[in-house]
Amino acid sequence: MVGATPPLSQVDEKRHPRSNVTVSQVLEQWLEVARHEDSTRERYQDLIRLYIEPTFGTTTAAKIDAELLERCYARLRACKDLCGGKRAKDHECTPLASNTVRKIHFIFRSAFDRAVRWRYLSVNQAEIAQPPSFEHSEPDPPSAAEAASLLREASEDPQWCLLLWLTMVTGCRRGELCALRWGDVDLAAGMLSIERSYSKTRERAREKSTKTRQRRRIALDTHTVELLREHREQARSNCAALGTGFDDNAFVFSTEPDGSAPLLPRSVSQRYRRLAQRLELRSTRLHALRHYSATELLANGTDLRTVAGRLGHVDGGVTTLNTYAGWVTEADRKAANTIADTVPRPEPANRRPRSPYEHLAAELRDAITTGTYSPGDELPTVTDLATTHDLSTGTVQRAITLLRQEGLIDVARGRRATVAHRGPQAAH
Numbered sequence: 001m002v003g004a005t006p007p008l009s010q011v012d013e014k015r016h017p018r019s020n021v022t023v024s025q026v027l028e029q030w031l032e033v034a035r036h037e038d039s040t041r042e043r044y045q046d047l048i049r050l051y052i053e054p055t056f057g058t059t060t061a062a063k064i065d066a067e068l069l070e071r072c073y074a075r076l077r078a079c080k081d082l083c084g085g086k087r088a089k090d091h092e093c094t095p096l097a098s099n100t101v102r103k104i105h106f107i108f109r110s111a112f113d114r115a116v117r118w119r120y121l122s123v124n125q126a127e128i129a130q131p132p133s134f135e136h137s138e139p140d141p142p143s144a145a146e147a148a149s150l151l152r153e154a155s156e157d158p159q160w161c162l163l164l165w166l167t168m169v170t171g172c173r174r175g176e177l178c179a180l181r182w183g184d185v186d187l188a189a190g191m192l193s194i195e196r197s198y199s200k201t202r203e204r205a206r207e208k209s210t211k212t213r214q215r216r217r218i219a220l221d222t223h224t225v226e227l228l229r230e231h232r233e234q235a236r237s238n239c240a241a242l243g244t245g246f247d248d249n250a251f252v253f254s255t256e257p258d259g260s261a262p263l264l265p266r267s268v269s270q271r272y273r274r275l276a277q278r279l280e281l282r283s284t285r286l287h288a289l290r291h292y293s294a295t296e297l298l299a300n301g302t303d304l305r306t307v308a309g310r311l312g313h314v315d316g317g318v319t320t321l322n323t324y325a326g327w328v329t330e331a332d333r334k335a336a337n338t339i340a341d342t343v344p345r346p347e348p349a350n351r352r353p354r355s356p357y358e359h360l361a362a363e364l365r366d367a368i369t370t371g372t373y374s375p376g377d378e379l380p381t382v383t384d385l386a387t388t389h390d391l392s393t394g395t396v397q398r399a400i401t402l403l404r405q406e407g408l409i410d411v412a413r414g415r416r417a418t419v420a421h422r423g424p425q426a427a428h
Contacts, residue, residue: 019061019062019119019120019121020060020062021060021061021062021115021120022057022058022059022060022061023052023053023056023057023058023059023060023061023064024053024056024057024058025061026061026111026112026114026115026120027048027052027053027107027111029114029118030110030111030114030115031044031045033114034110034114037199038199039199042202043103044103044107047100047103047104047107048107051076051080051082051096051104052104052107052108054082055072055082056068056072061112061115061120061121062120062121064108064112064125064126065125065128066125066126066128066129066130069105069108069125069126069129070129070130073104073105073129073131073132076095076096076101076104077095077096077098077101077132078093078095079093079094079095079096080094080095080096081093081094097135098132098133098134098135099134099135099137101131101132102131102132102134105126105129105131108126108129109124109126109127112124112125112126112127113126113127136322138326139288139291139294139295139323139324139327140282140283140288140291141283141288141289141291141292141294141295141296142281142282142283142288142289142292144296146279146281147168147289147292149279150164150275150276150279150281150289151164151165153275153278153279154275158230158231158234159231159253160271162227162228162231162253163177163253163263163268164272164289165224165227166224167286167289167290167293168289168292168293169220169221169224169293170192170218170220170293170310171290171293171294171297171307171310171311171312172192172194172218172290172312173197173210173290173312174265174268174269174286174287175197175198175199175265176194176196176197176210176312177252177253177268178197178198178251178253178262178263178264178265178268179196179197179198179207179251179262180192180194180251180252180253181248181249181250181251181252182232182235182246182247182248182249182250182251182252182259183248183249184252185228185232185252187225187228187229187232190219190220190221190222190225191217191218191219191220192217192218192220193215193216193217194210194215194216194217194218194312195210195215196210197210198262198264198265199265200264200265200266205264210312214312214314216309216310216312218310228252231252235250235259238257238258238259239257239258239259241257242257242258244258247259251263268286269285269286272284272285272286272289273285273286276288290311291324293310293311294307294311294320294323294324294327295324295327297310298324298327298328298330298331299330299331299334300331301331301334302331304317304320304321304328305317307320307324308320356389356391356395357391357395357396357398357399357402358399358402360385360389360391360395360396360399361399361402361403364379364399364403364408365403365406365408368403368408368409368419373419374419375419375420375421376418376419376421377418377419378416378417378418379400379409379416379417379418379419380416381416382396382397385399400417403417404417407420408420
């Protein structure tokens with residue numbers, strides 16, 4: 001006998017012989033050390049609680065392989081409740097979105113990658129498993145009429161109406177507008193400074209840097225400046241009524257008369273959803289107004305880099321192009337028509353006739369333009385022209401066809417060609 005048979009735990013490359021850690025333990029420890037934004041962490045916690053722990057929570061991590069993961073993804077794509085096709089009176093299968101399943105796959109891959117580094121696992125099976133394909137969702141902004149109805153419906157609350165208006169004209173994210181302070185608003189220059197965002201999760205509320213960690217300045221039109229000026233005057237009046245001074249550090253959009261507390265992003269989204277549902281809009285997400293801003297700018301010919309700058313995309317317009325490709329194409333077509341309308345049309349070159357039929361056509365054309373043949377006059381027959389010019393009847397027919405295309409003569413079956421009554425036209 002060559003040697004002792006190695007333990008099965010060492011033969012199985014999916015596990016480390018010292019590890020019996022469960023999937024829940026791996027995920028919990030991964031969340032402790034991974035660096036995520038609060039909102040991202042909360043989203044991952046929800047996905048783990050809803051879709052991972054019910055299926056794999058108590059399973060030893062080393063027993064998870066690519067097949068198990070892919071089967072789980074397929075079941076989630078069939079029904080997010082993982083019903084397994086079982087029929088129930090009050091249940092209707094609703095598939096989990098492909099991109100949500102991809103987020104679950106990312107959680108597995110990232111957590112198991114950490115588990116390999118910690119020597120809980122020897123192989124990251126999530127690296128082998130294949131998630132569903134990415135599904136690109138087209139932006140679904142409201143139409144101009146729908147945008148008008150939104151503002152009209154919101155006009156009973158001036159602050160709420162202004163927030164929707166600013167979202168439409170600036171394309172700012174909801175957290176950026178919730179974090180906006182009066183010190184960020186330069187009414188004299190007509191500029192907004194977007195420097196931070198407001199975030200509230202189950203654990204805490206805080207101001208943070210923008211999504212792309214970049215500051216940007218957005219130009220405002222005169223109407224928007226006037227709306228903000230009126231809103232600031234109202235804020236000053238509120239402070240005076242309370243016996244407090246107006247503070248530039250106050251929030252532009254606030255739950256308090258003195259501007260001391262911001263609107264909460266989630267509350268803003270919920271209020272917009274109710275409004276959109278009441279108006280029966282296709283999309284009930286506040287983000288649709290950001291799409292509205294981008295698509296209106298692109299459709300009206302604003303260059304991609306400017307649109308990307310207003311939206312806060314920092315990759316030179318790549319994200320903007322990927323998201324709004326359809327509207328970029330429309331803007332490109334409009335640009336093509338615009339440039340075509342501005343470029344002067346060249347006059348047709350006076351090319352000297354080369355072939356026999358062109359020589360005959362030139363001779364007849366001169367006779368028509370000089371008045372030798374007047375409108376309504378009949379031209380010589382094809383046979384007479386062929387005999388006079390020593391040409392074949394086919395060559396004469398080509399000359400007649402050319403003059404007809406130029407609009408100089410009229411030709412009808414069984415009749416001789418006659419000089420047209422309308423003026424000469426360019427050949428088609």
